[in-house]
Amino acid sequence: MPSSQAAEATQTGMEIITRPSSMMQAYLESSIDWDRLPPHLADAARYGTLGGGKRIRPVLVILSCEAAGGRAEDALPAAAALELVHCFSLVHDDLPALDNDVLRRGQPTLHVHAGEPMAILAGDLLLAMAFGELARMDMAANRVTALVDELASGTRDMVVGQVYDTLGGLPTDIEALEQIQLVHRNKTGALLRAACRMGAICAGAADAEIAALTTYGEAVGLMFQVVDDLLDVTQSTEHVGKATGKDSALGKRTYPGLLGVEGSQAVIDQLHQQAVAALEPLDSAGEPLRDLCRYMAIRTR
Amino acid sequence: MPSSQAAEATQTGMEIITRPSSMMQAYLESSIDWDRLPPHLADAARYGTLGGGKRIRPVLVILSCEAAGGRAEDALPAAAALELVHCFSLVHDDLPALDNDVLRRGQPTLHVHAGEPMAILAGDLLLAMAFGELARMDMAANRVTALVDELASGTRDMVVGQVYDTLGGLPTDIEALEQIQLVHRNKTGALLRAACRMGAICAGAADAEIAALTTYGEAVGLMFQVVDDLLDVTQSTEHVGKATGKDSALGKRTYPGLLGVEGSQAVIDQLHQQAVAALEPLDSAGEPLRDLCRYMAIRTR
Numbered sequence: 155m156p157s158s159q160a161a162e163a164t165q166t167g168m169e170i171i172t173r174p175s176s177m178m179q180a181y182l183e184s185s186i187d188w189d190r191l192p193p194h195l196a197d198a199a200r201y202g203t204l205g206g207g208k209r210i211r212p213v214l215v216i217l218s219c220e221a222a223g224g225r226a227e228d229a230l231p232a233a234a235a236l237e238l239v240h241c242f243s244l245v246h247d248d249l250p251a252l253d254n255d256v257l258r259r260g261q262p263t264l265h266v267h268a269g270e271p272m273a274i275l276a277g278d279l280l281l282a283m284a285f286g287e288l289a290r291m292d293m294a295a296n297r298v299t300a301l302v303d304e305l306a307s308g309t310r311d312m313v314v315g316q317v318y319d320t321l322g323g324l325p326t327d328i329e330a331l332e333q334i335q336l337v338h339r340n341k342t343g344a345l346l347r348a349a350c351r352m353g354a355i356c357a358g359a360a361d362a363e364i365a366a367l368t369t370y371g372e373a374v375g376l377m378f379q380v381v382d383d384l385l386d387v388t389q390s391t392e393h394v395g396k397a398t399g400k401d402s403a404l405g406k407r408t409y410p411g412l413l414g415v416e417g418s419q420a421v422i423d424q425l426h427q428q429a430v431a432a433l434e435p436l437d438s439a440g441e442p443l444r445d446l447c448r449y450m451a452i453r454t455r
Numbered sequence: 456m457p458s459s460q461a462a463e464a465t466q467t468g469m470e471i472i473t474r475p476s477s478m479m480q481a482y483l484e485s486s487i488d489w490d491r492l493p494p495h496l497a498d499a500a501r502y503g504t505l506g507g508g509k510r511i512r513p514v515l516v517i518l519s520c521e522a523a524g525g526r527a528e529d530a531l532p533a534a535a536a537l538e539l540v541h542c543f544s545l546v547h548d549d550l551p552a553l554d555n556d557v558l559r560r561g562q563p564t565l566h567v568h569a570g571e572p573m574a575i576l577a578g579d580l581l582l583a584m585a586f587g588e589l590a591r592m593d594m595a596a597n598r599v600t601a602l603v604d605e606l607a608s609g610t611r612d613m614v615v616g617q618v619y620d621t622l623g624g625l626p627t628d629i630e631a632l633e634q635i636q637l638v639h640r641n642k643t644g645a646l647l648r649a650a651c652r653m654g655a656i657c658a659g660a661a662d663a664e665i666a667a668l669t670t671y672g673e674a675v676g677l678m679f680q681v682v683d684d685l686l687d688v689t690q691s692t693e694h695v696g697k698a699t700g701k702d703s704a705l706g707k708r709t710y711p712g713l714l715g716v717e718g719s720q721a722v723i724d725q726l727h728q729q730a731v732a733a734l735e736p737l738d739s740a741g742e743p744l745r746d747l748c749r750y751m752a753i754r755t756r
Contacts, residue, residue, distance in 0.1 A: 192615060194624045246579060251571040270552040271621055274575070278547060278582065279614045285586045286607030288600075295596035299589075302603050306587030313580045314493060320572055323495045 160452050167449020170442050174216035174226060175209040178237060181230045186283070198268045198276035199283075202245045203238065206259050210378070210450070211349045212237045214371070217446060218353025221439045222363045228293065229356040232301050235287040236349055239309050242280035243316070243345075245273055252320055281309070293356070300355045308348030315341025319406070334407050335376065342382070343375030350374075362435060369432035370440075374447055377425035381453050383408040384418050426451040461753050468750020471743050475517035475527060476510040479538060482531045487584070499569045499577035500584075503546045504539065507560050511679070511751070513538045515650035516657070518747060519668050522740045525658025529594065533602050533653045536588040540610050541646060543581035544617070546574055553621055582610070594657070601656045609649030616642025620707070635708050636677065643683070644676030651675075663736060670733035675748055678726035682754050684709040685719050727752040 182203055188196045212233030219229035248255040248263040249270065256266050265273035288301050318324050319341055324333045350371030354364045387410045409418040429447045433440035483504055489497045513534035520530035549556040549564040550571065557567050566574035589602050619625050620642055625634045651672030655665045688711045710719040730748045734741035 192618060192624045194622065195615065195618045242579075246575055249575060251575060269622075272618070274547055274550060274552060275614050275618050275622075278543075278578075279611060281579065281582055282607050282610035282614065285603055286611060289604035289607055295600045298600045298603070299596045302586055302599075303590035306583050306590055309583035310580060310587060313576050313583065314496065317493060317496045317573070317576050321495065321570075321576075323493045 163445070163448045163452055166445045167452075170217070170445050170449070171208060171210075171213050174213045174233075177216065177226060177230065178209045178212040178233055179204075181234050182237065185230070186234065186287070191279075194268075194272070195276060195279065198264060198272045199279055201267055202264045202273075202276055202280060203241045205261055209237060211240050211345055213446065214346060214349035214374070214443075215353040215356070217442050218350040218367050218371075219356045220353075221433075221436050221443055222354045222357035222359035222367065223439070224353070224357025224359075229353055231287045231291045232352045232356050233349075235284040235301070235305055236308075236345060236352060238280045238284035238287065239305060239312075240345060242277045242284070243309075243312055245277040245280065247316060249273060252316075294358075297355055297358065301352055304348045304352050304355065308344045311340045311344035312342075315339070315344065330407060330412055334409060334412065337407075338376055338379040339372070342379040343372060346375035346378060347371035366432050366435045366440075370429050370443060370447075373425045373429035373432060374450065377422055377429065377447075378450055380409045380418055380422050380425065381450065384410055384415065384422070385453065386410075388415065422451055464746070464749045464753055467746045468753075471518070471746050471750070472509060472511075472514050475514045475534075478517065478527060478531065479510045479513040479534055480505075482535050483538065486531070487535065487588070492580075495569075495573070496577060496580065499565060499573045500580055502568055503565045503574075503577055503581060504542045506562055510538060512541050512646055512650045514747065515647060515672065515675070515744075516654040518743050519651045519654025519672075520657045521654075522734075522737050522744055523655045523658035523660035523664045523668065524740070525654070525660075530654055530657040532588045532592045533657050534650075536585040536602070536606055537609075537646060537650055537653060539581045539585035539588065540606060540613075543578045543585070544610075544613055544646075546578040546581070548617060550574060553617075595659075598656055598659065602653055605649045605653050605656065609645045612641045612645035613643075616640070616645065631708060631713055635710060635713065638708075639677055639680040640673070643680040644673060647676035647679060648672040667733050667736045667741075671730050671744060671748075674726045674730035674733060675751065678723055678730065678748075679751060681710045681719055681723050681726065682751065685711055685716065685723070686754065687711075689716065723752055 186203075188200055191199065215233035215236055216226045216229050220226055244258060245264045247253050248258060249265055255263050257263065261267075263273075264276060268276070284305065285302060288298055288305065291298050291301070315337055318337045324336060328336070347368060348371075350367040351364060354367045357363075359367070386408065409421060413421065426447060430444050433444055436443075487504075489501055492500065516534035516537055517527045517530050521527055545559060546565045548554050549559060550566055556564050558564065562568075564574075565577060569577070585606065586603060589599055589606065592599050592602070616638055619638045625637060629637070648669060649672075651668040652665060655668045658664075660668070687709070710722060714722065727748060731745050734745055737744075
């Protein structure tokens with residue numbers, strides 16, 4: 155892609171993210187009942203949730219809901235639930251016993267900020283609150299139960315991915331590339347897939363639309379992590395806002411480690427195409443998701 | 456109570472617990488899809504769940520469901536969900552950064568058995584799986600969403616209680632006894648209350664029955680923890696199956712610390728009476744819950 159096109163795609167992607175991301179930020183700040191928590195726990199929970207990030211998962215929920223004919227407002231509690239799960243997972247993954255990260259989004263991680271006991275408990279709280287958000291939704295009960303199912307499955311698979319990533323235990327009868335895919339599809343892909351499906355469920359989408367958004371979510375989910383792998387080798391800590399170069403330091407298997415930078419870029423392009431192709435049944439309603447995917451694909455350029 | 460009556464109450468209580476407790480154990484062993492997890496994660500999750508205990512929370516779910524006219528079978532997934540939450544909380548509370556316990560039900564705690572990273576992640580998994588159990592229920596969707604709401608609220612309050620207990624932060628403008636109650640009602644009481652309410656919801660109980668079982672659950676929930684406080688000072692580690700005498704060693708405020716053994720016993724008797732009185736609207740259907748409460752009250756004698 156020529157650099158002028160890349161710049162344009164970046165501009166479009168940023169614009170597409172800004173609206174749902176701002177909606178999410180406002181919802182997380184004001185629609186979640188932090189004040190009923192003890193102040194120190196509320197502080198920790200807010201610290202783990204409100205510190206920024208692009209809010210890619212809730213953006214996917216909201217845009218998927220709209221792509222399937224729903225309203226962004228109706229998807230907000232589900233989007234918040236998914237973001238709370240994501241934030242819980244970051245808080246726990248950063249713990250000394252796991253990834254032992256001290257920096258996240260350019261700030262001290264929660265266990266550095268508030269201590270390890272508080273980080274464990276605030277993480278637990280965020281996960282429980284995520285499901286509480288779904289239960290409070292003003293939506294047909296059968297949709298709510300479908301959302302609970304998606305969120306629980308996605309969270310389970312994410313934990314499986316984190317276990318594979320930090321504790322090993324991958325099946326040994328599959329190729330190295332399949333092993334990496336298994337880690338990525340669980341650790342990152344499961345929640346991004348769930349995001350697209352939850353958005354579709356909020357819209358009351360037909361099966362064909364749910365299927366299209368599922369395929370899109372799976373391709374984008376894997377692509378997102380391959381991009382992350384690539385950023386880990388090509389960019390600085392300052393630029394990314396968290397420690398980079400850790401994958402290779404830890405001897406973790408990654409796409410660039412196995413396929414090189416160019417090989418990984420080819421995989422990203424391929425997944426990008428798969429994601430875009432999956433959106434065809436949605437016609438023009440899928441355009442924002444198409445632009446978002448393009449933006450996510452070019453983060454590495 | 457003369458010792459012959461106490462012996463009879465113990466016998467009756469054991470009999471009442473045995474049936475629902477065995478049903479729960481069988482369900483946890485065979486109806487939860489442990490095998491779809493990576494083997495080492497499945498081992499850890501099973502270790503944290505299947506190690507025994509009286510299963511008081513699921514017993515309360517099942518007996519409350521029956522007291523409100525429902526069938527035990529219909530309440531099993533909700534009972535399992537609550538037990539998974541309880542087991543997750545034990546795994547995390549035992550962690551070195553929190554209570555740092557090495558013994559639970561007479562066995563090494565999960566982080567001793569499988570390492571701290573696995574204990575954190577397996578705990579997270581159990582919490583996610585709990586909500587997954589609810590989503591899979593073959594029950595009217597509005598009941599399922601009510602169950603999700605109860606479980607999420609109960610878990611949130613339990614975490615609040617654990618934060619108060621291990622990290623302090625209690626309101627200082629209330630009496631010492633109120634402070635202890637606030638810890639106990641959250642840390643232990645919230646899930647026991649939720650158990651009774653979830654059982655009632657599974658039975659499709661009327662509001663008056665739900666209210667009766669809520670009051671019962673609140674009284675039993677606080678009583679359970681006062682009994683636990685008392686056991687901590689009167690019984691040995693060997694007898695209880697976990698470390699005792701820790702409360703006073705840690706300088707934690709407890710009922711016996713504040714009211715003495717006899718004063719605590721008087722509180723137990725009072726809560727016992729409150730719980731039994733709450734069951735009156737249920738007539739004879741409440742008898743098993745009455746017997747269970749009597750059994751729980753005399754654990755300290």
